[in-house]
Amino acid sequence: MEKVTYKLDTFEGPLDLLLHLIDKSEIDIYNIPIKEITDQYMEYLDAMQELELEVTSEFLVMAATLLSIKSQMLLPKPPVIEMEYDDYMMDEDYDPRAELVAKLIEYRKYKAIADHLRDKELERSLIYTREPEDLTPYVPAIVENPVKGLHIADLVRAFQRAMNRMSSRNMVAKIRKDEISVKDRMREVVEYLEKAGGKVLFSRLVDNNMMTREGIVTTFLALLELMKVKVVICYQHKLFEDIVIQAREEGIAHGFSTDEISY
Numbered sequence: 001m002e003k004v005t006y007k008l009d010t011f012e013g014p015l016d017l018l019l020h021l022i023d024k025s026e027i028d029i030y031n032i033p034i035k036e037i038t039d040q041y042m043e044y045l046d047a048m049q050e051l052e053l054e055v056t057s058e059f060l061v062m063a064a065t066l067l068s069i070k071s072q073m074l075l076p077k078p079p080v081i082e083m084e085y086d087d088y089m090m091d092e093d094y095d096p097r098a099e100l101v102a103k104l105i106e107y108r109k110y111k112a113i114a115d116h117l118r119d120k121e122l123e124r125s126l127i128y129t130r131e132p133e134d135l136t137p138y139v140p141a142i143v144e145n146p147v148k149g150l151h152i153a154d155l156v157r158a159f160q161r162a163m164n165r166m167s168s169r170n171m172v173a174k175i176r177k178d179e180i181s182v183k184d185r186m187r188e189v190v191e192y193l194e195k196a197g198g199k200v201l202f203s204r205l206v207d208n209n210m211m212t213r214e215g216i217v218t219t220f221l222a223l224l225e226l227m228k229v230k231v232v233i234c235y236q237h238k239l240f241e242d243i244v245i246q247a248r249e250e251g252i253a254h255g256f257s258t259d260e261i262s263y
Helices: 015-022 036-050 057-074 098-125 152-168 182-195 213-229 250-252
Strands: 199-201 232-233 244-247
Touching: 015 036, 015 057, 015 098, 036 244, 152 213, 182 199, 182 244, 199 250, 213 232
Parallel strands: none
Antiparallel strands: 199 244, 232 244
16 A cells, blocks of 8 residues: 655645645646646645644635636536627626636735745844933033023113213222333342242232232233243143242342343
8 A cells, every 4th residue: 555645834824725736836827727726725635634634614615616616617608698688798708717816816915025024024133223322421512692582782771871880980090100120020029939938829929909011011021031040930730720930949049130131
């Protein structure tokens, strides 16, 4: 007794099985040999029953449909019938397979779309997505407008009030011109250093309400000359901090000459 081995694939429905049989036999879907396909379909159902696999109702309905189409294909074509009131005639080219072919074509289209989406899902599953990070430190800081909310009219009124206050003052000023040479200012700075213990801040030298602009410039030039003759050194602890003026012991001890200074 010859042994027959069945290898059954899993199909999602009867249309899926029919497409498999059509593709396997390389059959034109628009010209299905219904007898051959029906026989293959029934063999598949018999194999499922022999293996005691559950055959769902939709497979049985498709089997009945195939048998019905097969019987219609075997029957002779009915004669052409003319209607009494119009020229309508039954189509003698009517194909009982047409409805099934339309369903198969529609199913093949949606199956191809499903396969495409499945491939896209697989590709996407291979992409690693990083967790969202806090990008706040990289956001450029927006400088707030210091005059936000002010209008030109507000500025004009503020200017007018300031001018009115200035005009109401009775300002009396005495102008005098105090001339001091760089030589004299150098001696004053050295004396100030000796009294201050050899170190003083530049702001302390010019911290005088009576100090004029010319006096500040003269003090600055005097310091440059003292640095030139190596009597003092100047430095800052940090950028933009006050300048520290420190006396050099050897410079103070040996004194300094101002003979070359003529201003």
